[in-house]
Amino acid sequence: MTQERQNLIVANWKMNGAFEMANSLLEEVLNGTRQFKSPSIVICPPFVYLQHVAQLIESNSSVSLGAQNCSEHSAGAYTGEVSSNMLKDVGCQYVICGHSERRQYNGETDEDVAQKAISIIDRQLTPIVCVGETLNERQSGKTDLVIERQIDSILEHCEKQLVDRITIAYEPIWAIGTGRSATPEQAQEVHHLIRNRIATLSQSAADGCRILYGGSVTGENAAEVLGQIDVDGCLVGGASLKAAQFIEICRAAQR
Numbered sequence: 001m002t003q004e005r006q007n008l009i010v011a012n013w014k015m016n017g018a019f020e021m022a023n024s025l026l027e028e029v030l031n032g033t034r035q036f037k038s039p040s041i042v043i044c045p046p047f048v049y050l051q052h053v054a055q056l057i058e059s060n061s062s063v064s065l066g067a068q069n070c071s072e073h074s075a076g077a078y079t080g081e082v083s084s085n086m087l088k089d090v091g092c093q094y095v096i097c098g099h100s101e102r103r104q105y106n107g108e109t110d111e112d113v114a115q116k117a118i119s120i121i122d123r124q125l126t127p128i129v130c131v132g133e134t135l136n137e138r139q140s141g142k143t144d145l146v147i148e149r150q151i152d153s154i155l156e157h158c159e160k161q162l163v164d165r166i167t168i169a170y171e172p173i174w175a176i177g178t179g180r181s182a183t184p185e186q187a188q189e190v191h192h193l194i195r196n197r198i199a200t201l202s203q204s205a206a207d208g209c210r211i212l213y214g215g216s217v218t219g220e221n222a223a224e225v226l227g228q229i230d231v232d233g234c235l236v237g238g239a240s241l242k243a244a245q246f247i248e249i250c251r252a253a254q255r
């Protein structure tokens with residue numbers, strides 16, 4: 001079933017940035033996308049720049065603030081952690097959770113990611129839950145299994161009425177930061193699988209769920225992947241640090 005889903009383009013700055021960079025990059029991006037009626041844009045800077053970026057985007061209704069991670073706990077003795085409550089306090093509407101870099105370098109498990117997603121939903125924020133397979137898993141024909149396991153773990157923890165509050169990002173790990181994007185067909189295949197999996201819990205949530213593609217998205221390849229029926233936007237790493245590239249991606253995502 002086809003449904004109108006507004007594209008969402010998310011900039012994941014990762015551990016890049018400085019006040020000066022935020023100022024100049026955002027000025028260019030805001031100017032370059034002002035005339036676009038869509039897509040919705042989310043900027044995810046490192047924690048320490050969230051409030052600064054919040055001020056810079058304040059008057060722009062199509063640009064929202066997002067964080068790159070949060071704790072699954074709501075408060076307490078968790079040194080160095082940041083809760084979803086705090087993120088809401090500084091103006092975040094979105095939180096990326098379960099990015100493969102966090103799964104890889106910080107040992108986040110499917111269970112941790114599910115707990116984080118729940119805590120984000122509890123604060124009325126939107127989790128952008130990342131899933132994706134390694135090159136090894138793809139080459140040994142395990143892509144579907146891995147994706148289903150990652151999606152099922154979220155669905156198991158999420159009450160039926162909350163599933164439609166989740167955004168998913170499919171990010172094949174072999175495509176992240178490598179310059180080797182998935183083909184539009186490869187992306188569509190996995191996005192379709194994800195939507196079908198969500199439909200096992202709720203058809204309406206599956207129809208409404210935004211599923212973003214991430215992994216070496218550029219101004220040059222964005223239009224093709226966004227042309228796929230089950231692709232509802234992109235999670236952009238490297239190219240989100242280059243204003244001209246990011247604007248091109250947003251241009252390709254207009255609907």
Ligand code: PGA
Nearest residue numbers: 176177215216236237238
């Ligand atoms: P990339 O990163 O666009 O640099 O491949 C995407 C991501 O990790 O979110």
